[in-house]
Every structure is written in C-alpha cells, then in structure tokens.
Amino acid sequence: MRTYSMFGRGIYTTSTSSKADHYVMNSRIHSHKHIMLLCLVFVGESEKLYGPDYTKTAPSPGYESVTAATTAENGAVLYDETVVYREDAVVPVGLIVYTRTGWQPIM
Numbered sequence: 001m002r003t004y005s006m007f008g009r010g011i012y013t014t015s016t017s018s019k020a021d022h023y024v025m026n027s028r029i030h031s032h033k034h035i036m037l038l039c040l041v042f043v044g045e046s047e048k049l050y051g052p053d054y055t056k057t058a059p060s061p062g063y064e065s066v067t068a069a070t071t072a073e074n075g076a077v078l079y080d081e082t083v084v085y086r087e088d089a090v091v092p093v094g095l096i097v098y099t100r101t102g103w104q105p106i107m
Contacts, residue, residue: 019081048068
C-alpha cells in the first residue's frame with residue numbers, strides 16, 4: 001500500500017521555512033494570509049533513511065523518529081526532514097501568520 005508520503009504516514013517536520021511554506025495550503029481562496037506552526041519536536045534517537053519507504057508506519061525498533069538524508073548526504077531530499085509517528089512528539093509553541101509577496105490565488 002503506497003501512501004504517497006516518502007516515509008509513510010507520520011507527522012513531517014522541517015527546520016527549513018521555505019520547505020514548510022511549500023506545504024502550507026490556504027483553504028480560504030480569498031485570503032493572502034498563510035499560517036505555519038512553530039513546534040517543538042521530540043526526535044529522540046532518529047533513524048536516518050537514504051531512500052523512500054512509503055509503507056512505514058513507525059521507526060525501526062530502537063528509534064523514535066526518522067530523519068531523511070539530504071542529497072548532500074546521498075539521500076532523497078534536498079532539505080532537512082524529520083518524521084515522527086506519535087502525535088505527542090510534536091508540541092505547537094507558536095503561530096506564524098504571513099503573506100507571500102506577489103502571491104495570487106488560483107481561480
């Protein structure tokens with residue numbers, strides 16, 4: 001079963017704001033405001049993966065999270081990405097509201 005998420009069904013996080021912005025969706029087409037959550041992520045011992053595993057539902061035994069190796073490390077992603085598989089591993093601590101310069105809604 002393929003989930004179309006590179007490391008299976010989990011909570012995907014990144015410290016790269018431009019990567020996070022790529023996944024921000026605005027459900028209100030008439031608003032130019034976008035919202036991104038700033039979170040603490042409890043990574044624990046992280047398993048580094050160099051290629052996709054679309055069926056993953058948890059890290060391997062002994063690990064608490066998955067970290068994607070970047071292309072600079074001969075991995076599959078351009079920017080950092082960590083996946084946790086438990087909701088209590090992510091704690092929102094802030095909210096960023098912003099607009100994209102020159103952004104136009106798709107009609």
